[in-house]
Amino acid sequence: MYRKGHYGVSLLVFAPIAFVLVAIKRVDLALVIGGVMLWLAMLPDVDHAIPGISHRGPTHSLCFAAVVGGVFAAAALALEATAGSAGVGAGVFDPAAVAGGLSxxxxxxxxxxLSVIAHLAGDALTPAGVNFLWPLSARTYTLGVWRADNTLANYGLFAAGVFATGAAVYLGAAL
Ligand SMILES: [Zn+2]
Structure with missing residues (x-):
């Protein structure tokens, strides 16, 4: 997919999360998650810019999703250490309040x-598909719904994502 389509898919994945977080009055967490998911929505497509790496290769895999997750886990630990020693940030980044005990x-x-997986999901809609299990397998998975350059699909997904997120926030706030 193109950028708009990916933003749309990321927002569709984010919508149920936003609903839950807004419902339990954690709008701050919802903003962090939504912001990061949109920020990273196009990250796997850095393979366009890196010589020697094929498009929809290593950066379009669950392996890459785990690597990015690992980087974020490390950043979270560093943040926790800093916030813990300085006594700031506590409460703001407190996912324990969301899912009891989640570190x-x-x-x-x-x-x-999840941010990377949302991108992979968007690309899996297109005929070129995604090799989720790289480097273990060369098989690509695709739903073949529409081509990546399908303008209607890209705008449609974007509109659906914006609508779903808006509805989720509205309904969550109404609870
Ligand atoms: Zn891609």
């Missing part, structure tokens, strides 16, 4: 990995 590192991993 900040696990939260970071899930957020980083």
């Amino acid at each position: 900040l590192a696990a939260f970071g991993f899930a957020l980083g990995a």
